[in-house]
Amino acid sequence: MVNKTLLLFISFFLVVSVSIAQDSKEKLALSSLLLDLEKTYTIKFSYSDTDVKNIFLEQPKNGITLDALLLFLNEKTFLQFKTLDNRYITVSFLNKNVSVCGFVLNAKTLDPLLLTSVKVNGSKIGTTTNSEGVFYLNNIAINSTISISFISFKTKTITTKDLFSNTGCKQLFLEEAEEELSEITIDNFLTSGLQKSDDGSTVLNTEKFGILPGLIEPDILKTIKILPGVESINETVSNINVRGGTNDQNLILWDGIKMYHGGHFFGLISAYNPYLTKKVTVTKNGTSSRFSDGVSSTINMKTSNRITNKISGGGGFNLLSADAFVQVPIKENLELHVSARRSFTDIINTPTYNNYLSRSFQDNSIASNAINNSESDFYFFDYSIKLLYDINYKHSIRTNFIHIKNNLEYLEQYTSNNTIIEENSTLKQENLGARISWDTDWNSKFSTSVSAFFSGYKINSTDDNRDTDQFQTQFNNVLETEIKLNSKYEFSDVLHFSNGLVFNEIGIVNRTSVNAPTFSKIEKDVLLKSALFSEIEYRKKNTYARFGFRTNYFHKFNKFIIEPRINIRQELNTEISIKLEGEFKNQTTAQKIDFEDNFLGIEKRRWILSDEENTPIMKSKQVSFGIDYSKDKLYLDITGFYKKVDGITAANQGFYNNTQTINFIGNYEVQGVEFLVNKKTALISTWLSYTYAKNNYTFDIFDPQTFSNSLDITHSLSAAFNYNFTKDLKVSLGGILRSGKPYTKPVVGNETIQNGNRTIVNYDNPNDQNLDDFFRIDISGSYKFNISDAVKSTFRIGFTNITDRKNILDSYYVIDNSSTNNVRRVDSYSLPFTPNLSFRVRF
The missing domain is CATH 2.60.40.1120 (Carboxypeptidase-like, regulatory domain)
Incomplete structure (x- = not known):
């Protein structure tokens, strides 16, 4: 048996050896073959050793003619074999x-x-x-x-x-590439899915999102609040303050569509479904000249833009809503992406919903009339559709549509003089957007993109008060259209040149009507503007630089505004980099804050348009300089910044004082320092960030003229700790401690004054007091598991404000004749201890 096995092994070895030998004979080095052919055909080949190096081919047939031999060599190699005469033959790859x-x-x-x-x-x-x-x-x-x-x-x-x-x-x-121009320089910044780019922007990759304290999903606007310099004065995503700016000073783009509304549940959660929003880029300074508006920041959201030719999708739920998304190939070059989400708050009341409702309707009719026969019907939904079509390898077309809506109906019943009275009030808020783009790669260096979008925002409310026999309606509508042409020319891999033209029109309508006494007011404004932008981008080895400018022309005012932009990052060595960013920007839309014309106690914000008289064009100037250090998964960043915004109005700032209804024009100026340290290991990521900023208004009509901004948060400290028990089980614990918001108190001993027939609060100097410090600790956990090879699932649980601290977010005063000084302080509070959970599947 052993002998037979040995014999078989030897036979196999001989067969393999012969095969190898035969194969080695069939494949010959061209340099050796040419020497043999010179002897056989009495010819001479003229060639460079470099040209024939590493070329192997099979032995030509014996006895073929010289012409057949040259034809064989030309077909089997990339070289050109050309006869000079009957004896000499040149060998090269020129003209082949x-x-x-x-x-x-x-x-x-x-x-x-x-x-x-x-x-x-x-x-x-x-x-x-x-x-x-x-x-x-x-x-x-x-x-x-x-x-x-x-x-x-x-x-x-x-x-x-x-x-x-x-x-x-x-x-x-x-290999897959990032959709943004800027290359990623720091991967998994703070948590997986957060990254830092060459140009200083922060990128959120929702597909790779890890875990953050208190979050049970990659809520886009909540996530960016962990960045230094990004705050929310009232802990909502509808009031994000970047380096001391108001929320309306953030340019929010969803697939190139300008959005005017960003929150569900009155700003407590983001309105943008993160599961088809592939990438979010946040830029605080040094913005590309492609973008206008947003004097404080640019938040650019992009959905998946590539045809995969695979069916994929997913869905899930939390204690407020359920959602689903799917990507469906229709043809090889045509694909449909759809996502949808709807709350079930009008069907089921969960602990999360109850806390959110109490947080939204503090000290108002809904909260105070709980003893009456009243009910509220609230729900929200959003959905988006995207169609991807590749005409050919040069041309592609993308179309997008998004719809976001919040709907509240409030019904109250009570008895007056033995008569049952019903009051029905409604509040509807929605944003529609659509866009189409045509992208073309004309050649390997030159590409263009032509796009057009429409964005419509609407808030419509009705308030029925049968006790006073008064019916009030309020309406705010924004319509914006834009056509843009982009072009990019790549001089080389390191130098890119971009240009573009933009034509933009915005129309805004504000309407208020009351039946008793009869009153109606309608305001309509339209503004047409054009822009030309250009920028050059350089990226080589340790240097990144982007220089651009934008020229804006406002047809109604016959006015030009020129805005330079600069963004430079230089690596001094493998560990230390410095960065310089600067920009001029303008903005023609702003939000007016209504306190007197509120709805059920909810502060409403109405969009208004610049008219260069009562509401000027806002203009910002900003510069920042920073240094960062990265080594052995330790990252340090310190950045100093200065920003000034001119053309703000008092009506936009939310003052609680005697001048809150008067439209004064002023500016705010903020300067500060942002510090961040992040240390990562295989199992742990922990970070600490601190921002010091001094933010002051200047209004010439006020006394004093310069005083603290309503958004002034002098000190803000946050820290978090992420731990991976396993690859699939993770936990995140973090907290925030920051200075209290400025507010205005009445004059002590003289709290009220007469204004005609009305008694009003006699406020002291504006914003000369500060609320108590804000402090909150959150925790969340995540566990991933596979239901099958094709279906993956994730379970997350989060707890907000685990110490149940009663943080005061804002304070103001109202007339109260029952008190000794005729005024009553009204405080609004943050979310109490609030649980939430989510379960998701993906295929």
């Missing part, structure tokens, strides 16, 4: 045309990439890959280069010489 093919694959999944663009640089020759990812090019120069590109993948450049093969099509692997 060949046919090549390639097999293009996704480097990560190894899936073939359909309709990949294949372009011979410097010529009009090009093609696309077929359904198997294969392409063919005929009669192209051997010394040419070929660019292979696919949307959302890094472009690959290869020489025809390297692509040429006499054994079949070569495999070419493309």
Whole structure:
């Protein structure tokens, strides 16, 4: 038995050895083959050793003619064999045309990439890959280069010489690329899915989102509040304050559509579904000249922009709502993305809903009339649709639609003089948006994008008070349309030049009507503006620089505003970098805050438009300088900044004082320092951030003229600790401690004054007092598990304000004839201890 086994092994070894020997005979080094052929045919080859190096081919047939031999050599190699006479033959790759093919694959999944663009640089020759990812090019120069590109993948450049093969099509692997221009420099910043870019912006990749204290999903606007310099004075996402600015000074874009409304449940949660919103970029300074408005920040959200040709999706629920999303290929070059979310708060009352409701309606009719026969019907929903169409390898079309809505109906019944009286009030708030874009890669260096969007915001409320026989309606409507042309020319891999034109029109309507006494007011404003922008971007080794300008023309005012932008980052060595950012920006829309015309005690904000008289165009100037250090997963960042915004109005600032209804024009000026330290290990990520900022108003009509901004938070300290028990089980604990908000008290001993027939609060100097410090601790946990090989699931649980601290967010005073000094202080409080959980599946 052993002998037979040994005999079989020896036989196998001999067979393999012969096969190898035969194969080695079939494949010969070209340099050796040419020497043999010179002797056989009495000829002389003239060539460079470099040209024939590393070329192997099979032995030509014996006895063939010289012409047949040269034809064989020309077909089997990328070299050009050309006879000078009967004896001398030149060998080179100059003026040689060949046919090549390639097999293009996704480097990560190894899936073939359909309709990949294949372009011979410097010529009009090009093609696309077929359904198997294969392409063919005929009669192209051997010394040419070929660019292979696919949307959302890094472009690959290869020489025809390297692509040429006499054994079949070569495999070419493309790697996925980030959609933003700026390369990611710090991955998994603070938590997985948060990243820092070359240009200083912060990127949230929702697909890779890890865990943050208190959050049970990657809520887009809640997540960015962990960044230094980003606060929320009243802990809502509808009032995000970036470096001391108001919420309306943030430019919020969803797939290129300007959005005027960002929150559900009166700002307590984000209105943008994160599960199709692939990437969010937050820029506080040094903004690209492509963007206007947003004198405080730019929040740019983008959904998935690549055709995957695979059905995928998911869904889930938490204690407020349920949602689902799906990506469906219709054809090889056509795909549909859909997401939808709706609350079930009008059906089920959960502890989370009850706390959110109490937080939203403090000290108002809903909260105070709980003993009466009253009920509230509140729900919200949002949905988005995106259609992706690749015409060919050069042209692609994308269309988007989004709809966000909040709806509240409040019914109260009570008895008066033995008569049952019903009062029905409503509040509807919604934002619609649509966009279409046409993107073209004309060649490997030049590309263009033409887009147009429509955005419509509307808030409509009715308040029925049968006791006074008064019916009041309030309406605010914003309509904006924009057409934009972008172009980009790549001089090289390190130098890009971008230009663009923008035509924009905004119309705003505000209407108020009361039946008793009869009163009606309608205000309509329209503004047309055009802009030209240009910027150059340089990125090489340790240097990133972007210089741009934007020229804005306002047709109604016959006025130009020129805005320079600068963004520089320089690595001094492998550990230390410095950065300089600066910008001029303008903004023509703002929110007016209504206190007297409120609804059920809810402060409402109405959009208004600049008229250059009562409401000027806001203009900002900002500069920042910082230094960061990164080594061994330790990251330190310290940045100093200065910002001044001119053209603000007192009606936009939310003053509680005697001048809150008078429209004065002024400015605010903020200067400060942001500090962040983040340390990561394989299991732990912990960070601490601190912001010091001094934020002051200047209004010439006030006394004193300069005083604390209503959004002034002098000190803000936050810290968090993430721990990964396993790859799938994670926990996050964190807290925030910050200075209390400024507020205005009445004059002690003289709390009220007469204003005609009315008694009003006699306020002291504005914002000369501060509330108690704000302190909150949150915790959350996450566990991932697979239901099957194709279906993955995640369970998360979060607790907000685990110490149940009663933080005062704001204070104001109202007339109360029952008190000794005729005034009563009204405090609004933060969320109490609030649990929430979510369960999600994805396929």
